Amino acid sequence: MEMLEKKYDHKSVEEGRYELWKENHYFDSGVSNGEPYTIVIPPPNVTGKLHLGHAWDTTIQDACIRYKRMKGFDALWVPGMDHAGIATQAKVDKRLKESGINPRSLSREEWTRHAWSWKEEYACNIKNQWAKLGLSLDYNKERFTLDEGLSKSVRKVFVDLYHEGLIYRGTRMINWDPLAMTALSNEEVIYKDIEGAFYHIKYPIKDSDEFLDVATTRPETMLGDNAVAVNPNDERYQKYIGSTVILPIVGREIPVIADTHADPSKGTGVVKITVNHDPNDYEVGKKHQLEGITVIGLDGKMNENSLHFQGMDRFVCREAIVQELKEKGYLLGVEKIIHNVGHSERTDVPIEPIVSKQWFVKMRPLADDVLQLQKDKNQKVHFLPSRYEKIMNHWMEITYDWCISRQLWWGHRIPAWYKGEEVYVGMDSPGDDWIQDEDVLDTWFSSALWPFSTLGWPQVTEDFKRYYPTSMLVTGYDIIPFWVNRMTFQGLHFTKTRPFEYCYIHGLIRDKEGRKMSKSLGNGVDPMDVIEEYGADALRFYLATSTAQGTDLRYDPEKVRSTWNFINKIWNASRFVMMNINGIEEKEKSYNDHDKWILTRYQNTIKDVTKYMDKYEFQNVGSILYKFIWEDFCDQYIEMAKFSLKENSTKVVLKEVLIGILKMLHPFMPFVTEEIFQNINASSETIMLSSYPSYDKTKIYKTEETKISDILAFVKTFRTLKQEHHIGKEFAVVYQNNEDYSFISKLLKLDGHVLEEKEGDFYTVSYHNYSLKLFDEKEITLEDQMKNEKEIETLQVSIEKRKKLLSNDNFCKKAPESLVLEEKQKLELELKKLETLLSNRNAF
């Protein structure tokens, strides 16, 4: 046994440990023949560094995996990363531009080579960060969304869905990102409140002096207007239905149509219809057979249909048009408003609704299957906390077809080939004279298959058979619509089962003021910096145990620091144990009272911790362990053990309880627990593969536990009284009776203070069966008496309340018997205490 260093030094403890674990294959699955327990990591994007949110997310998973592994499960944690289409492409383009290369001047093949080298670089960074965090990932199973196997499953899913009629190609109005120059799904559009205006424009009625007041937030689209609509029931405008208005500036004639889309209560009740630039108008246009005119191009600039505005950016054009309308007398007014505008999730530019030919997944049948699944208690995905199930179900109810094609180079190429008008969808090219679709699939299309594609699907591999469906998925609530929902319907459709039994949802990490961590606010925290300062163990324990399931976490460095203190405490307690267990005999049958006290509490701790680990309530695990270790083990037991260090039983108990503590902490603080464990066992055996403590009721000693607890309560009463009355070193005590006072004397360090008998004023200190007289040399002051009186008063109130409660027939009849008994005992204790206080009063 090597002695530990005097101080806990997280750097030297963590240094090199991960590499040893990895080399020794401790992370490998398939070693245990226990029941499989599987988690697939939410694959981080290969676009940058891991942030605190990743650290949180992966710590939770690692804690689960390590716990289950110690419990004898065949634990598999699948690592991997996501190619992150738009995000990565944007980063690669940016880097190319910075080195003076126009990314679009490269061929697709050349560009892709750059992207892969980017991927290698960032994947390497991420793996280093995983190592720093101590994640026990099985690297034998590592996957990347663009690797060969996963690409094959992506194609298989596409092809199958196509043949089932659940994927189709069609011309629809979609969300277009003019900066990334690609289509987006509805989920990738973020609505933000921004300042804008209602522009009231005069649309003159043909051959008349009259006009219609049309309000719009997007005047630039008027160049493409196809009609003006009023509600058929709106009396104000009945007479105009069927007439013609002249589009200002443009001079084009467009009809006034009747459609319920026009809401009489909104604006002026007259709405312009721009079929090609608004989703609602698009629908109206279809109904009324209006031919759309596109005026904004894919790059967000006004196109050849926009007169002298051609070439202007859409927002520059807005200003220009408003100016011209004003000059020509068509502008009736401008009304400033705050309105919601859709922005691209990735590039943050306002999205442009455009009409385009894209690939879609037909959602209704797939979503209905999930809704059906969730009605089956035995087959459903169980959310933790359960309220998040509603988020998924709601999405499944309202979802519309998913636009899956992206006009990018980085991703899975759509397995569709064209020859003239012919379309072929299949796993491979049908021949050289066919041209493959240029587009790639939405990143989430491949992510949706992650739980099973990583395990070898569509092949029915050994891994797939053994580890699928997975046990648990851990992610933030913000990812539910993008990922959890899609994994669920794809998993269900293709594997006929839920992809994971449980879905553990955590919140977002915020700063101390509750703001989201973001680059623009500059309030982000790099987990690697925290690890440098306090170590991965402190960060992990803090992250895993600080909040209840599903709630946000306000990051507080002070708490990481206090977790470091906690580890330092464990470190020092371990040093104490190791200093005092020389010559230990491992077999021991007889224990003294305080040994039995801690053994009993230790067993109860195992029971509670196991219960909460199984329920994934880590907050509770954390507080139980913290309290047990710091208060029971360190503050109380170690102090008592100092009286019996020569006894083998105490050595055995110190070692047994410490090892149990290390094991229970290990899922959260893998490094330091391993370090101490190996030192104390003087072997290279790893704590990772040791067995988790299990509850043993034969080691519960109720009588002794109660007795020592009473003694400790008595000791506390004594100390409180001594401090409150400023009793210094000169004092004397006289015992009222003689039971167990040698133990109490040691705890209170009373050597030399105990007298047989003494006359004069004294305080009585008592708790339960223990009682003594405490004499102080200095006079008892008025202040002391006041304190005593105040205590008597509050105690009397409490006694009255309890008496009243116990005399309530309803309470005695309806409350559980044990509670009534407990109340009676409490009353008894209070009455005894009152007696003591009253006798103190008499002494004054």
Added chain:
RNA sequence: GGGCGUUUAGCUCAGUUGGUUAGAGCAUCUGCCUUACAAGCAGAGGGUCUGCGGUUCGAGUCCGUAAACGCCCACCA
């Protein structure tokens, strides 16, 4: 418009089948260098659990209602 969450000590948060003296960390106050740890030890103070109403012998916990803050979804010419 539909839904969800939060509101508990100065601050950040626990409190999961309702049980009567509501907990922790940090901060504050007092006394201690007690040989594992002063990043520590021994004590103390601090809360009418957002308001109102209800169910109950008993409510931080369940029900109803109001408010503040936050989030999600949908719509917004």
